[in-house]
Amino acid sequence: MVDASKHEQDLRKGVLVLAVLSQLRERQYGYSLRQALAERGMPIEEGTLYPLLRRLESQGLLDSQWQAENGPPRRYYLLSDRGAALYRELASSWDSLATVMTTLLKGEER
Amino acid sequence: MKPDALIESYVADVVRHLPRRQRADVAFELRSLLADELEGRAGDAEPTAADALDLLAGFGRPADVADRYRPAGFTIIRPAEAPRFALIALIGVALQWIGTLPAVFVGEGDWLNRLAQWWLSWGLGAFWWPGILVSLSIVAALVGSRRDSTAEWTPREAAALDRDRISRPLYVLAIAGGLVGVAVLLAVVSLESVLPGLPRPLLDAFEFDAGFLSTRAPWALALWAASFAGLIAVLVAGRWSRGTRILAIAVDAGWLALLIWWATGPVFVSPLADSVTRGCLLLVAAFVVWDAVASARRLPRRIPAPAVP
Structure with missing residues (x-):
């Protein structure tokens, strides 16, 4: 029996960064980001998401700031200029890829 | 414990x-x-220790989570090289143990004491080999990580895939050198007539055994001829082929047999010259074996077609 969940996990891994960048056009902290992604059908394990945010920040793709709003201090993340540029590029690549994949999956000739 | x-x-x-x-x-x-x-997760209820443990179990092992916070490192041993690396490391340790452990059980006295001494010397000491392999791999990986890994693999680099292509000037030199070598060896056979002015002791030292010259030596001429024919064929074609590789292996096998035959009887009349020559023959035989193995490894192999029902 083929373990589909493993392959699905790999599939999601490929779009993880794009999904995160897409939601950080608005300021979010880790937990709220995870909730937002889950609500839109992209649940990401917390143990994967939180370290990813720090790695993206260290690559200069995100800006972050500690803020206390209606609760304890939290670190809020937002796309940096570089992150926004990368997001536009990846979103465009995704559009092409999605078109190609739809064609492939429907079995149509190009 | 509280959450x-x-x-x-x-x-x-x-x-x-x-x-x-x-x-x-x-x-x-x-x-x-x-x-x-x-x-x-707890919603309106007060979170319990069980909820916390459940959450932490899902989050992952602390060391794994810490790894995710770190940027990607560099590879010390590539996955493709890992099995061979492990094999070389283990064989190195095994050879040292095989070479030293039997002595522990030979002889009189307390073998347990000797075993303990062996373990503290060769037993643990044998691990210098995997240690040095890992150290060299780290150095190689560090050097490799400094290179631009995104650099393209150029056609010029890819040309190295054609391992059978030869450098013609080098082969011309090799053939010329070989011919000179053969001429010198043949001159040694009749040293007295070629260089009659040489001192008598030197001429005596290089006096060949008559039986060697009449029965065992002439076969070398056939092998030399075959070697040169093969090299000239490679020179003309500009590359090694399966045929020339097989010829080279066959010639090596011939040389090995001939060298063993030579070693069974006297080569020179002088005992000193004879014993030195036989030692040299051993070295030549080792080189011939190495050359045969190298040629066999380079023998072009056809990729077998899969069985189609």
Whole structure:
């Protein structure tokens, strides 16, 4: 029996960064980001998401700031200029890829 | 244990694996995020220790989580090279043990004491071999990581795939050198007539055994001829082929047989010259074996077609 969940996990891994960048056009902290992604059908394990945010920040793709709003201090993340540029590029690549994949999956000739 | 204390302990365990300057910042954020998660899971109820353990179990082992916070490192041993690396390392250790362990059980006295001494010397000492392999791999990986890994693999580099292509000038030199060598060896056979002015002791030292010259030596001429024919064929074609490789292996096999035959009887009349020559023959035989193995490894192999029903 083929373990589909493993392959699905790999599939999601490929779009993880794009999904995160897409939601950080608005300021979010880790937990709220995870909730937002889950609500839109992209649940990401917390143990994967939180370290990813720090790695993206260290690559200069995100800006972050500690803020206390209606609760304890939290670190809020937002796309940096570089992150926004990368997001536009990846979103465009995704559009092409999605078109190609739809064609492939429907079995149509190009 | 209270949920907060469990989270605190978990966070401390994660950041312990991170660089010191990163610890406080990550710890504060991770603790806050885990508290948010726990609160979210419990809803309106008060979170319990079981909820916290469930959350932390899903989050992952502290060392694994810490790894995710770190940027990707560099590979010391490539996956494709790992099996061969492990084999070379283990064979190296095994050979040292095989070579030294039997002595422990030979002879009189307390073998257990000798075994303990062996373990503290060769037993553990044999691990210098995997150690040095790993150290060299680290150096190679460090050097490799400094190179631009995104650089394209150019056609010029790819040309190295054609391992059978030869450098013609080098082969011309090799053939010329070989011919000179053969001429010198043939001159030694009749040294007295070629260089009659040489001192008598020197001429006596190079006096060949009559039986050797009449029965065992002439076969070398056939092997030399075959070697030169093969090299000239390679020179003309500009590359090795399966045929020339097989010829080279056959000639090597012939040389090996001939060298063994030579070693069974006297080559020179002088005992000293004879014993030195036989030692040299051993070295030549070792080189011939090495050359045959190298040629066999380079023998072009056809990729077999899969069985089609």
